[in-house]
Amino acid sequence: MERIVPDSFWMHFFSRPKKNYNPYVTMILDYPEIIFYDKKQMDALRGKWREEFGNDNPVALEIGSGSGVFAKEMALRHPDRNFLCLELRFKRLCLAAKKTRNNNLRNIRFLRRRAEEIDDFIGDLEISDIYINFPDPWEEKLKNRIIQESFFTVTDRILQTSGRIYFKSDHDGYYQDILRLVERLDRYVVRYHTPDLHNSSIRETNIKTEFELLFLCKHQKNINYIEIEKVK
Numbered sequence: 001m002e003r004i005v006p007d008s009f010w011m012h013f014f015s016r017p018k019k020n021y022n023p024y025v026t027m028i029l030d031y032p033e034i035i036f037y038d039k040k041q042m043d044a045l046r047g048k049w050r051e052e053f054g055n056d057n058p059v060a061l062e063i064g065s066g067s068g069v070f071a072k073e074m075a076l077r078h079p080d081r082n083f084l085c086l087e088l089r090f091k092r093l094c095l096a097a098k099k100t101r102n103n104n105l106r107n108i109r110f111l112r113r114r115a116e117e118i119d120d121f122i123g124d125l126e127i128s129d130i131y132i133n134f135p136d137p138w139e140e141k142l143k144n145r146i147i148q149e150s151f152f153t154v155t156d157r158i159l160q161t162s163g164r165i166y167f168k169s170d171h172d173g174y175y176q177d178i179l180r181l182v183e184r185l186d187r188y189v190v191r192y193h194t195p196d197l198h199n200s201s202i203r204e205t206n207i208k209t210e211f212e213l214l215f216l217c218k219h220q221k222n223i224n225y226i227e228i229e230k231v232k
């Protein structure tokens, strides 16, 4: 079926229209029930994501969901939970939406949205848990990291008490920095951490993400893992 691209579509992503688009840019239109790209539409759902899912189940958030390997498996294992997943890259969004549709999953939505804009589209205490797998460690520009002190100001507002933040990374420095940071915060407690997830007591239940599989194949790097609970 031919895809109809609205004239103003480019405005959502670029400052001016382009001659040629990466084919995945317009392909996101093939998944209207799964991929959201219109900021106004997302902002209107702030505090109402359960209504969008059509149920009262908890809503978890994944930041940087890539091509949806982790989200798909989580949604299959937990049909009684909803998953909001943020991702910026068009190809990865399309691959993730395809998995979602092929598995007939109704409990995932992918948002083409920056984590830095969460305040605009996620309501107070709307989120039950947060998953951040293999975020960019920004070695040269630490202030660009997703998890830094200011991130906990956001989670103070959106994350329910007893909710957890789950972090995985191949970057040892990022892992250690987060452990040190959380020690200074009285509202958060590290409930579990390991510098070697694949040889830890929770290895059996771990869902390997796309990047995790890639790192394993390439260089057998140890994978760091942290679970942080919001206690007040």
Ligand SMILES: C[S@@+](CC[C@H](N)C(=O)[O-])C[C@H]1O[C@@H](n2cnc3c(N)ncnc32)[C@H](O)[C@@H]1O
Pocket: 063, 064, 065, 066, 067, 086, 087, 088, 089, 092, 113, 114, 115, 116, 132, 133, 134, 135, 136, 209, 210, 211, 212
């Ligand atoms: C290294 S990849 C990891 C993907 C996936 N979590 C995995 O483990 O396979 C990081 C992903 O985060 C996305 N990303 C980077 N910065 C982001 C931001 N500010 N907001 C939302 N997503 C972001 C990137 O597009 C990329 O797909």
